[in-house]
Every structure is written in structure tokens, then in C-alpha cells.
Amino acid sequence: IGTGGPFGAEGPIIATGGAFGSLTGQIMRISASERKIILTAGACAGMAAIFGTPLAAVMLAIELLLFEYSPRSIIPVALACTTGAAMHYIFFDTRPVFAMAAMQAPSFIALLTYILLGAMIGLVASLVSKSVYWVDDQFERLPVHWMWWPAIGAVAVGIIGYYAPVTMGVGYGNIINLLKGNLTISTLCILCFLKYLSWVISLGSGTSGGTLAPLFTIGGALGALMGMAILAVFPGSGITLASAALIGMASMFAGASRAILTSIIFALESTGQVQGLVPLLGACTAAYLVSFVFLKGSIMTEKIQRRGVRTPHAYEPDILQAINAGELVKEVPLLVSSENTIGELRSWLSANMGQCRYDFLIVADADMNFMGYLERKKIFGRQVNASVPVIEMLSGNATFVYEEQDAGSVAEIMGATKMDVIAVLSDKDRNRVTGMITSTDIVKAYSDKRSREKKPLRHLSVTRRTLRL
Structure with missing residues (x-):
């Protein structure tokens, strides 16, 4: 830098x-x-x-x-x-870092124009994101060691900077000038096209640096150019060049990074223009929508996605946290009496193999109070005497859950203890077994919940009634 x-x-x-x-x-x-x-x-x-x-x-x-x-x-x-x-x-200072003249509340026509401007810049942002990794792919095809790639990119930056010095450096001054709305068309074209060319080659070569300032510069210059074209064709649109530049900056970053709220709030905080909230919200949302149509990832996440790291594209509530353990208990639990012997349990399991397929059996007393678990593999051990009471063969793990706990915590406990079944105790009588949950129950509850959320509901209809006289 x-x-x-x-x-x-x-x-x-x-x-x-x-x-x-x-x-x-x-x-x-x-x-x-x-x-x-x-x-x-x-x-x-x-x-x-x-x-x-x-x-x-x-x-x-x-x-x-x-x-x-x-x-x-x-x-x-x-x-x-x-x-x-x-x-x-x-x-530094308490004033906004990119101070600009006070914006006026936009008219309805101006607001629609800003939203349309955001959609067009969102399309350009998608192309910019794709071009960055296209250049990156081209550098990987060069028959030279990767160590030389940044040097080759620096040559391109130097050549462009020789003819257009304004493209070099961080460009924060360029952003301030864009927000003043008084740059010439030639300067705007240089910041829009040559700055983009210099940045995309250098970034694609593997050189490290921030992307926010270049995207703001390119987007601001493009927004100002589009604003000039709109004012030339529709002088009554009610937009200003400074506002068009601000919309271009935020929309470019929102479309390229998919960080819509960050783009809006950053534009507001860095300029201090509260009146820009509504046009920024509409324009960035339009750019965000267009980006989702044309891009699978974003300029920020494409690199790690290529390395096999999956990044979420939506923030959804955890479905299992919305399901209580009591909702998963649908049948009378299969319990083993603590008064039984190992021999009696062997005989019952041999006759009812289809009813018990779990690695652990829940043991309770005559009053349905939880006692612990019995591992299935120990029941048929050759060294275990058939007359041994079940209570003496309990596993050291006595984990259980209550009806009020969410299914997410139940799944976490079962995964940590490596159990395929877990006892559910009553919320009122804290030691009484009310049911059991299997790993299959949790998977089915998740699948059913997702299916219900995606299933279309009936449309609202009003039945006509005829009044007879």
C-alpha cells in the first residue's frame, strides 16, 4: 500500500x-x-x-x-x-471520516431511481466478483512460481499508475471527492475503469490488501457516471450526483460482499447522512437481490469455498432449539425393571428381538423412578451369571434429560455420551421416567419441522352466502 x-x-x-x-x-x-x-x-x-x-x-x-x-x-x-x-x-477526529454535504429527503421518483441504480450496480458487482477470481485462475496457469505473481501484478499497477496516478494508494481522498459530486467525467472514468483494472490484477495476483476502499471508489465513480446519464435523460428525477455516488458505493459493496446491513450502516456512519437511510436501504437491497441471482458466493467467501470450507448464506433459527424433549416422546418407553435378573432379561430379549434394537436399555424401579442404563452387550456376556440382578450391572453413565429441555441439547448430550437412546424425566416429578428419545426421533423431528415450514398453506378464501327472503 x-x-x-x-x-x-x-x-x-x-x-x-x-x-x-x-x-x-x-x-x-x-x-x-x-x-x-x-x-x-x-x-x-x-x-x-x-x-x-x-x-x-x-x-x-x-x-x-x-x-x-x-x-x-x-x-x-x-x-x-x-x-x-x-x-x-x-x-483522529469525531467527525465522519467521509464527510459530505447534507442530503435532502428524496422524493418518490428519486427513491425509485436510486433503487433502480442499486440494482444495476448490483449486476456490475456480480461481474466484478467473478472477474477477481477469473484473474486469479489466470495467474495459476502461468508457467512461473507463485512467488512471482505479486511482482507481475505490481508491474500492471505501475503502468496504470504512471498514466493515471489517481488510481494508486488507498484512495480515501478519492471517496471524499466523489461524495462532493464535482469530479469531471474523465476523472470518474479513470476511477471507475482504470482503478478497477489496477485493483483486480493486483488482487488476483495474490497481493494482500483491503477491498472496501477499492469497491467504494469503483462503485462511487460508477454511481456518479450513471447519475450523470440519468440527469441528462431525466432531469426531473430529483437525484444528485453526490447521493448517486453514495448509493453506488454502498450498493457495490453490498452486491460484492453480500453484507447488506454492513454496507448500509457503514455508509450512514462514515458520512453522517441520516436522510440517506431510505435510499440506501432500497438500493442495497436491490443490489443484494441481484447478487443472489447471479452469484453463488461472494467476493469475501469465494476463496475459502474453493478450499472446501462451507459458509452459510442465511441466518435461520436452530430448529431443534424450538422443539422440547417432551414433544419427541410419543410412545410408552421400553423400561427394564430393576428387580429383574440378567437371565430373565436374556429370555425376554431373545423372544422379542424386534422390539429392542438399542445399545442401551433404561432401568427403572416399580414406581418408574430412573435408576440408570444397562448396556446390551453386557447382557449376553459369557462371564455374567444369569442370576445376577440387573441393578448390579448398571452402566456408569446415568445421563438423562427433562421434558423442558430443547432437542438441540438432547442431541448434544447423546453425541457426547455416544448413546442411541436417552431417558426423559418429568418436569414435576424430577426422577420419574416419562419416556425415551432415540437418535432417530431427533432426525425425524428435524425433518418434519423443515417439511412443515416449506409446505404451502391454503389461501385465505371467503365463502359467499346468499340471503334468501
């Missing part, structure tokens, strides 16, 4: 903050999941520190880094972003 690379400074800062968070997590001896949260907190604190946008940094963590929203993750990330933003205010 210091030599003129067409990247934003946010990339190395986010990476360094994430590395510091990861190192801290390793020193603290915490779990892998908690280490991921600490890593994300460090990365997003870096973003909040450089731009002074703490809320956008939190949304970045949710949409692109953690892919979850829970108290255990949002609290440390939010505190880290608050600290980062405080450092920005202390060492």
Missing part, C-alpha cells in the same frame, strides 16, 4: 487486529469457538478504529466473520468495537 498498491488500509489493520486477537486467545487457553470470537473482536476493533464506525464493524462480524448472532459473541465484539471507535475519536 505504501508503494502505491490500489488497496484500502483497512485490510491489513483488520488482519493484524484478528491476528492479535487469535494470539491472545491462544495465550488465554480458551476453546476454539471462543478463540474465533476473540479473533473477530480484534479484527472489527481495527475497522472501528480506522473509520470510526463501531456499529458497522459489529455488523461486519455478524455477516462476514462469525455468521452468528448470540450473546456470547456479540458482547465481546461490541465492546471491542466501542474501544476501537474511542481510539479513533482520540487520535
Whole structure:
């Protein structure tokens, strides 16, 4: 970046903050999941520190880094972003980093124009994302060692920068000038096309750097150019070039990264334009929709998806957490009396092999109170005397669940204990067995719930009634 690379400074800062968070997590001896949260907190604190946008940094963590929203993750990330933003205010300024003239509330026609503009830029964002990895594929075909790829990319950056110096460097000044709405058409074309060419070649060559600033620059220039064309054809549309540039910036990032909320909030926080909320929401949503139609992944996740790492594209509630264990109990449980002997149990199992296919049997007393489990393989052991009471052969594992527990925790317990069946106890009488749950029951409950959610419902209809006189 210091030599003129067409990247934003946010990339190395986010990476360094994430590395510091990861190192801290390793020193603290915490779990892998908690280490991921600490890593994300460090990365997003870096973003909040450089731009002074703490809320956008939190949304970045949710949409692109953690892919979850829970108290255990949002609290440390939010505190880290608050600290980062405080450092920005202390060492830099409290004003928005990309200050612009006050926006006016858009008219209905202007709002529709901004939404259409966002959809068109969303299409361009899809092409930009595909082109980055197309260039990456072309570099992999070169008959030279990968170590030389960034050097080859730097040659292209240098040639373009020689004829268009404005394309070099982080380009934060270019973003500010775009939001003023007073750049010439030639400058806008340079920022839109030559900046894109320099950035995509350098990024495809493997050079590390931030993508937010280049996408904002390219999107802002494209938005301003489209705004000029719209004003030339429809002068009564009510849009402004500065607003069109802002819409272009946010829509480009929303379409390329699929981080729609991050794009909207970052544009609001970095410019301080509250009146831009509605047009930004409409335009970024349109770009997001177009991106989903034309792209399988995003510019942020395509690389790791190629390595076999699956990233979620939707945030849906855990179905198993919405199902209580009591709902899974549908039949009278198969219980073994603690008063039986091993010989009696052997005889019954030999005569009823089809009714009991589980590795563990639930043992209870005459009052249905839970006693423990008996492993099936121990019942037919040659060294076990047939006269031995069942109560003396119980397994050391006496795990159970209550009716009020969710199916997700039940599945977690069964997986940790490697059991194919688990006893369910009453919520009122805390030791009384009310049923049992098998691994098949959990899978079937999940499948049934998904099927019910996807099944179309009947349309609302009103029956006509005739009044007879």
C-alpha cells in the first residue's frame, strides 16, 4: 500500500487486529469457538478504529466473520468495537471520516431511481466478483512460481499508475471527492475503469490488501457516471450526483460482499447522512437481490469455498432449539425393571428381538423412578451369571434429560455420551421416567419441522352466502 498498491488500509489493520486477537486467545487457553470470537473482536476493533464506525464493524462480524448472532459473541465484539471507535475519536477526529454535504429527503421518483441504480450496480458487482477470481485462475496457469505473481501484478499497477496516478494508494481522498459530486467525467472514468483494472490484477495476483476502499471508489465513480446519464435523460428525477455516488458505493459493496446491513450502516456512519437511510436501504437491497441471482458466493467467501470450507448464506433459527424433549416422546418407553435378573432379561430379549434394537436399555424401579442404563452387550456376556440382578450391572453413565429441555441439547448430550437412546424425566416429578428419545426421533423431528415450514398453506378464501327472503 505504501508503494502505491490500489488497496484500502483497512485490510491489513483488520488482519493484524484478528491476528492479535487469535494470539491472545491462544495465550488465554480458551476453546476454539471462543478463540474465533476473540479473533473477530480484534479484527472489527481495527475497522472501528480506522473509520470510526463501531456499529458497522459489529455488523461486519455478524455477516462476514462469525455468521452468528448470540450473546456470547456479540458482547465481546461490541465492546471491542466501542474501544476501537474511542481510539479513533482520540487520535483522529469525531467527525465522519467521509464527510459530505447534507442530503435532502428524496422524493418518490428519486427513491425509485436510486433503487433502480442499486440494482444495476448490483449486476456490475456480480461481474466484478467473478472477474477477481477469473484473474486469479489466470495467474495459476502461468508457467512461473507463485512467488512471482505479486511482482507481475505490481508491474500492471505501475503502468496504470504512471498514466493515471489517481488510481494508486488507498484512495480515501478519492471517496471524499466523489461524495462532493464535482469530479469531471474523465476523472470518474479513470476511477471507475482504470482503478478497477489496477485493483483486480493486483488482487488476483495474490497481493494482500483491503477491498472496501477499492469497491467504494469503483462503485462511487460508477454511481456518479450513471447519475450523470440519468440527469441528462431525466432531469426531473430529483437525484444528485453526490447521493448517486453514495448509493453506488454502498450498493457495490453490498452486491460484492453480500453484507447488506454492513454496507448500509457503514455508509450512514462514515458520512453522517441520516436522510440517506431510505435510499440506501432500497438500493442495497436491490443490489443484494441481484447478487443472489447471479452469484453463488461472494467476493469475501469465494476463496475459502474453493478450499472446501462451507459458509452459510442465511441466518435461520436452530430448529431443534424450538422443539422440547417432551414433544419427541410419543410412545410408552421400553423400561427394564430393576428387580429383574440378567437371565430373565436374556429370555425376554431373545423372544422379542424386534422390539429392542438399542445399545442401551433404561432401568427403572416399580414406581418408574430412573435408576440408570444397562448396556446390551453386557447382557449376553459369557462371564455374567444369569442370576445376577440387573441393578448390579448398571452402566456408569446415568445421563438423562427433562421434558423442558430443547432437542438441540438432547442431541448434544447423546453425541457426547455416544448413546442411541436417552431417558426423559418429568418436569414435576424430577426422577420419574416419562419416556425415551432415540437418535432417530431427533432426525425425524428435524425433518418434519423443515417439511412443515416449506409446505404451502391454503389461501385465505371467503365463502359467499346468499340471503334468501
